[in-house]
Amino acid sequence: MAPSAAMTELRIVPANEATWDDLAAIFGSRGEGSRCLCQRYRLAPGEAFGNFPVAERAARLREQTECENPTSDTTSGLVAYDGDEPVGWCAVAPRPHHDGLVRVYRVPWDGREEDRADAGIWAVTCVFARAGHRRMGISHALVRAAVDHARARGARALEGYPTRPAGAIEQDLHVGTIAAFAGAGFTQVAAPSKRRVVMRIDF
Secondary structure, three states, X not given: OOOOOOOOOEEEEEHHHOOHHHHHHHHOOOHXXXXXXXXXXXXXXXXXXXXOOHHHHHHHHXXXXXXXXXXXXXXXEEEEEEOOEEEEEEEEEEXXXXXXXXXXXXXXXXXXXXXXXXXXXXEEEEEEEOOOOXXXXXXXXXXXXHHHHHHHXXXXXXXXXXXXXXXXXXXXXXXXXXXXXXXXXXXXXXXXXXXXXXXXXXX
């Protein structure tokens, strides 16, 4: 389906209310999103990202989102629609659900005293607009919706780990931008690397 010339008002829903076809359309068949399928931060102990095939990553995403199960009270993200067309994805869930984030990545933890097992702290780990629909404000809308989603489900705080725009590399772009998080009310609480910062909103 060709992208809209101009977006209508976005509709954003929990991913369990989306279809698997909608999710597959957002991630596409080429590029970093189609290969990762939002599994980079969910690796279990002993797993390496390159050691399980794309089909397994897709199966895990389908299970995590509970897509096509609108009565489920759990999901791993949000889906944005422009009219009836799926155009964006945001991974938002309790921080400990992102097992790889908790165990492997230093960005959330450097210089901070945090209980990594605290399920009351949620995290946005991916903000992804579908090819052909980028630079249209979708990521900003998804981050704002993630705030409402996490708060409504009992989070005490929500974190994001966006990249600085200058010098960003492709694999970092999925984490969102500082501007998107700032626009949703987040403030910077740490700067663990030259490229990445930690931003947080407490409820």
